[in-house]
Amino acid sequence: MAGRTRSTATKDEGIFRKTFFMNRNVTFEESRACVVPVPYATTSYTEGTRDAPEQILLNWNVEDYDLELGYAPCSVGIYPLPEREYEGAEGLDLVRKVAKELFKFKKFPVFLGGDQAITIATAKAAADVFGDMTVIFLDAHSDMKAEFEGKNVTGMSVVKQLGDMDTLQIGVRNIGSEELDDMSEKEAFNRITDKELATALSNASRNVYISIDVDVFDPSLMPATPMPEPDGYTWSEVIGLIRKIAARKNIVGCDIAEHSPIPGFTAPSIMCAQLAYKVIGLKFEKEAKEKGWENGAEPKKRGKNGD
Ligand SMILES: [Mn+2]
Numbered sequence: 354m355a356g357r358t359r360s361t362a363t364k365d366e367g368i369f370r371k372t373f374f375m376n377r378n379v380t381f382e383e384s385r386a387c388v389v390p391v392p393y394a395t396t397s398y399t400e401g402t403r404d405a406p407e408q409i410l411l412n413w414n415v416e417d418y419d420l421e422l423g424y425a426p427c428s429v430g431i432y433p434l435p436e437r438e439y440e441g442a443e444g445l446d447l448v449r450k451v452a453k454e455l456f457k458f459k460k461f462p463v464f465l466g467g468d469q470a471i472t473i474a475t476a477k478a479a480a481d482v483f484g485d486m487t488v489i490f491l492d493a494h495s496d497m498k499a500e501f502e503g504k505n506v507t508g509m510s511v512v513k514q515l516g517d518m519d520t521l522q523i524g525v526r527n528i529g530s531e532e533l534d535d536m537s538e539k540e541a542f543n544r545i546t547d548k549e550l551a552t553a554l555s556n557a558s559r560n561v562y563i564s565i566d567v568d569v570f571d572p573s574l575m576p577a578t579p580m581p582e583p584d585g586y587t588w589s590e591v592i593g594l595i596r597k598i599a600a601r602k603n604i605v606g607c608d609i610a611e612h613s614p615i616p617g618f619t620a621p622s623i624m625c626a627q628l629a630y631k632v633i634g635l636k637f638e639k640e641a642k643e644k645g646w647e648n649g650a651e652p653k654k655r656g657k658n659g660d
Contacts, residue, residue, distance in 0.1 A: 384432035399468035401613035426634035452478035466610030469508035492566035577621035
């Protein structure tokens with residue numbers, strides 16, 4: 354695709370370089386959160402999701418101060434990693450390796466898919482590093498398909514591929530009959546009540562990883578996704594859920610998957626950027642207030658050479 358700006362950064366010039374993001378200088382070392390582009394797709398339906406990380410970062414039109422949270426989440430240090438390519442089975446192995454390194458470096462990663470097959474790698478990486486782990490899916494679909502387009506590893510099989518890992522699915526409102534048997538073993542909800550959520554979180558591990566398939570949202574809000582499903586969640590419902598999870602659990606990482614940008618229509622990409630920023634804001638809200646991190650103060654001025 355013309356105009357793509359895939360990074361070819363090497364170790365010396367890549368993540369160790371100072372970057373200017375959201376009007377602030379940040380280095381990988383100083384950052385607590387990372388935005389990680391993962392342009393990876395597994396099916397003909399989801400091919401367009403490869404454009405999402407680039408479009409989300411190009412359309413990162415997000416004000417730095419979050420009025421709802423009462424601080425500027427970028428004060429935690431958010432480092433956008435350069436985009437790289439991931440292909441096939443080796444690509445997914447590489448996603449797992451990259452994710453594992455980020456968890457080991459104690460970064461809070463927000464992975465930008467790609468289709469939701471990326472969660473097979475990122476959730477396993479989280480379990481590799483943190484051990485006990487519950488993967489919470491916000492998703493319109495159950496993603497328990499044994500096979501699709503002749504492949505068993507796709508975004509539609511992510512829950513099945515995670516095997517015995519503890520999962521909690523919220524937003525599920527469309528399912529294939531072949532998935533029903535497997536789903537009876539899983540904890541899954543469409544709308545979830547406060548009481549059901551409280552019980553589900555009591556049974557979950559202390560560490561949780563959240564995978565947001567953007568089709569959890571109503572298509573009126575998020576039409577740019579391969580499998581939109583009516584009667585979806587509002588922005589407040591999704592943010593409210595993440596807020597409740599953050600209050601009870603240690604969220605170790607997150608992904609935003611299945612956004613397939615519509616050329617010339619930037620609102621959905623901007624919303625994904627806002628979602629990523631909000632998740633980071635919710636993750637660090639308590640710590641930022643306790644430690645009195647910069648609260649929307651003067652952003653650091655950019656030097657002559659971006660230093
Ligand atoms: Mn999904």
